[in-house]
Amino acid sequence: MALILDEEQQLLKDSAKAFLSENFPVSALRAMRDSGNDHMPELWAQMSEMGWPGMVVPDAYSGLEFGYVGAGVVLEEMGRTLALSPFLSSAVVSATLITKLGNEQQKEALLPSIASGELTAVLAADESGHYNLDEVATEAKASDGGFAISGSKRGVIDGHHADVLLVVCKNDSGSGVFAIPSDSDGISIETRLIVDSQRAADITFTDVFVGADALLGELGGADEALDFTLDVAAACSSAEMLGIAIESFERTVGYLKEREQFGSKIGTFQGLQHRAAQLFAEIEVTKSAVLSALQALDADSEKRSVLASMAKAKCSKVVRNATEEAVQMHGGIGMTDEFDIGFFMKRAAVCRQAYGDYHFHADRFATLRGY
């Protein structure tokens, strides 16, 4: 497969770019924050109208079946304007997990409404703060022909807005995932504001009773699907970081061409020129990393996990570098709330931690490569 976007993917990217930059530029995030809100329901409504929540959902369940490269280009453009939506958490990550793990009945019940955007689901997996699923302690005890779920999940972004929680539990036979309505008895949710003006939810499950039909797949049989889902989450969140890096970089290069100090445009200083050039090269290299990881998901290639972790690790580094350089090269003004560039650094911090940080994916990459 050629490592470029095909015509349809390019069209999708162009239209996402146009739609987001016109309707939900960075000022929309600022307005949301200043009004005390933590999400953008209007954006989600419009994305739903365009069918985007069905991006990776199979045609058979009313999805677009457009694939992960499609999801990635949308996320890249969302990264550029810092648009907030449950696209990644529900339409991409949760839809993937349900598709991989659910039985026919469960898919029928959930996927069409996820694809339409009416229903949102979110993966509640991590308890460690470091996406370490080995440390999952949430239990599902067989009870009355169903299960009683107890435990707690930490830092679930979009967790308090989601209709359905996909809860990873562990027992002796391994991991299992339950799809649980978020308003079920025994669920308590506490949220906290995080640095990019979203909220993360800490969710406690106290003997939450669910029927046997809430279990996706088998108890103990979720590992492979969770692994695929992690690849999806890593690659797609990389695409968002790529967008953040590109946009921060372009704004910074623009500033270098405008700002004067010592009687010259600061962009004439070779010290800054070389750093900008180096960053440009890093971003170009990162583009290839992200696209290859997304394509590998669509092809279900055996290199999928290596590429996904490579992309997440590489993007985490590069987006850190890009947003740091952006603030540094903007100087004092870059530190002010009034100026937008700081928003990119904040969102980048959240994306870098989501679904495993640099160190997590660096370790996974090496382990997969045999060292």
Next chain:
Amino acid sequence: MALILDEEQQLLKDSAKAFLSENFPVSALRAMRDSGNDHMPELWAQMSEMGWPGMVVPDAYSGLEFGYVGAGVVLEEMGRTLALSPFLSSAVVSATLITKLGNEQQKEALLPSIASGELTAVLAADESGHYNLDEVATEAKASDGGFAISGSKRGVIDGHHADVLLVVCKNDSGSGVFAIPSDSDGISIETRLIVDSQRAADITFTDVFVGADALLGELGGADEALDFTLDVAAACSSAEMLGIAIESFERTVGYLKEREQFGSKIGTFQGLQHRAAQLFAEIEVTKSAVLSALQALDADSEKRSVLASMAKAKCSKVVRNATEEAVQMHGGIGMTDEFDIGFFMKRAAVCRQAYGDYHFHADRFATLRGY
């Protein structure tokens, strides 16, 4: 203790600098190499006349008892001119080990002649190529009231010139060190040219019989002394690397002020200016690391090992950076044998590996710091 040289130490440094730069500049190394030699006996003879081989040897054994800061400043100046001698291997490392581990009789027998420069000793410890003493397999079997030594040592610099080998052996009770004349029966030595024009020796011991008096200290009781000796070797080899880094840097800055390209001195280019400034700061920071490690040896401070490994790790990084930048900033001419700057990169490569490389000391540092 103030983190500066005292008057005596400063005098020693000044005189070492004057002596080496006048009598054994880099051209002496080139001449040695071009004549097919691998060491500089004339330098050693002159150093011996000045008493330097006794730098760390106690007064009681006819040494100067000047301490490790003194040894360090001499090595720093040796690094600047790339002078080759058994000063580090014999006068510093071996003298330290014998002082720490030997009994009165052994010290009497060895230290005065080491201090006078008549006799040279060398530590033959590593077998792994990575200074991993856990992997020592050389055995000492009790035999006829003495021991039979069998095994092999790898990459011993100065090994084929030394009169006495300090051989680290292992048996069930732990490590022991034997002082063995290098011309003993059963010892075979093969040498190989290494990158800085010295030779390293691979030494094989086949049932080499030694009397009980060859054992320094107790069989199994050498670990503490070996640890101290490693600290000495690390800190003092750091001083040599510091000298290499400083000299490479100064030559490079000089070249930046001379060389013209695109109609300007290349030193006017901010890209190079900033890298030079960064390197200067790194070297300043490294100076403090080295001096503190040397002082800690003289004070036998409890921070000794942390500081020694810190210095070795830091110097290895900085000397790599300094010599790489030196070649890069010199451009094509820096790659030619005719020009001296490449010699610094070559010697640095040897020092970086000697007595444990960056990774070895990074790990040791972290382990000592409790992680």
Next chain:
Amino acid sequence: MENLDQFRAETREWLEANCPEDMRQPMRSDEDQCWGGRKWVFQSEGQQLWLERMATKGWTAPRWPAEYGGGGLSGGEAKVLKEEMSRIGARRPLNSFGLDMLGPALLLYATEEQKQQYIPDIINGRIRWCQGYSEPNSGSDLASLRTKAEDMGDHYLINGSKVWTSYADKADWIFCLVRTDFDCPKHEGISFMLFDMASEGVSTKPIKLISGSSPFCETFFDNVKVPKGNLVGTLNKGWEIAKYLLTHEREMIGGFGLAGGGLKPLGQLAASTRGTQDGRLRDTSLRAEAISFELDEMAFGLTIERITDETKAGQGTGASSSILKMYGTELNKLRMELMMAIGGTDSLNFESDRTGALVKSWLRSKANSIEGGTTEVQLNIIAKRILGLPA
């Protein structure tokens, strides 16, 4: 050799008797610092007592001359005082730009009358000072400043504005760089003036930062009258004082990178938070970064020590402030990045309570390499002034 043992004994006894209990507790956040000044509201009786007692002895400024109210201590005595305060965990009684920045400059450049007028109030914390340096269009290029002071015969008339004025909204007086000559090279027409922030025509507007806090202000001067006696040093030669002060500031900011201040060593923090395996931090990639950081941090700490010792021994290289500023601030940024990695997703909390402190400090740290002369400016200084590379 002075006899420090007796001084140590007396100091220990005095501190024991005079340092209030609550001033021996570790500060929970920056909010616990005492800044003094006309508008200051003491947070506890202990805070007030501690300031008054220390100021009376001159120990808020231990090495300043006793004739202006300073402690008049020798270097050795000051070190003993520091050690004894640290022994009981005593807080610094007064945090102040007057102490850290203006005072040393006044002692060097001011007239006797000015010293008498300003220094005692710095020492006893009655006047809180702010610094008027940067302007909206003169960031790194500080000397291009445009705030104007016109000689009106009996006073100067000041018009213009400053930016990045730390705590201007809370300060009583300002030390300020103004342009007194426009018809000369930019470094040569600058003067150093002091004036009351309560003067007519002075206004301030806090700048909200990305961390959500507002430690800095924009400050506006609209026909502010300043008495002629408030000029420090020679007219049009203020740049010399400015440079002296910048050097001080750089060393202060650079010092942020140090572990010293009771922070838990980073590698140990990582190990206790993230767990170990066979005695090594389990996350090997994080371990490698922590090592690299700690090597630099330790070597940097030793460098501060070495430079201090060299200065004492009269061997100063002159290079120190730019190196310390550049290296220390980059190190501090790295420390904050590693702290975030250790914290994981919990570290993203932005709540205004304590849980948001880490991410706010992380954001705040990004300014370290900008304020007080950017890293790029320090590199220029090293390249040109120290290495002598051609312009």
Next chain:
Amino acid sequence: MENLDQFRAETREWLEANCPEDMRQPMRSDEDQCWGGRKWVFQSEGQQLWLERMATKGWTAPRWPAEYGGGGLSGGEAKVLKEEMSRIGARRPLNSFGLDMLGPALLLYATEEQKQQYIPDIINGRIRWCQGYSEPNSGSDLASLRTKAEDMGDHYLINGSKVWTSYADKADWIFCLVRTDFDCPKHEGISFMLFDMASEGVSTKPIKLISGSSPFCETFFDNVKVPKGNLVGTLNKGWEIAKYLLTHEREMIGGFGLAGGGLKPLGQLAASTRGTQDGRLRDTSLRAEAISFELDEMAFGLTIERITDETKAGQGTGASSSILKMYGTELNKLRMELMMAIGGTDSLNFESDRTGALVKSWLRSKANSIEGGTTEVQLNIIAKRILGLPA
């Protein structure tokens, strides 16, 4: 869609029948490469047969037009040929600056007569070429070259010298940049000429490198007569051809950074050499560096792929050669550093036998970021031409 299956079958059969057994063995070192030319001594009958057979089919230059002796293959066919050669481990039959550098430029800029004259001898390896670009005082500033070609009516008279001429002592002909006009901006008076290294007045002197080998020469021209027909392209417009060629060269050098060529992945090499614990490389600090390297290496390899695919699809950005050169060579230097760390003290061997190969390659790698346009020059190109930053 062309039918590649049949081509593949035929190619496989032909290779099977025609590739000598010893040309299917991995090369033990650079010495096993075949460079051709008048002075070439084949190292084996197989090497000679393999070159002759491949050259006869035009497959030393698979994509060049058949009319000049090239293979005339389509992109798809050339890829199949490559795959099939790689399948049986067939060596490249001919290594040549004629194939990699001069030829593509001639196809674009030379006259029909020149193509007829030079290209067949490149394809069949009868003439070995070298490149005369750099001069002693024009390193990164290539266009400042001073080697002079005077128009003497029926010929040019060349005087001057070149440096860093790869294998000039072994080459038959040179493609050379000369100055034909001194009275104009430096880029505008340069011409591109070809001449025989056996001409009177040409002499070479090998340059010994820090690795001990001498792949480069200084080359001197003392009243060398060059026929007028040996000018390629327009007089004084040689800089355009030079730039085209430099772009090619950069991509070639940048490609060094790739793992592709049968090298064992670095992390695995480290693990097998240094040992593992719980499946992880035991040396955790080395592991972290190997990971960081492999992440970049993999992303870089994918970038070469992406840029190739973009070029095929007509989406080239123009940025590619500088990025590849810069990134690839820095990566290769890093790889060699890590190889040295993996090897430990054994890696320091400098013997002229095989054991010294690693340290020599390590030393050699340091030139990667200098030759063919330094890393600094590539960064300047990216900053100015691609990012449009002001001069």
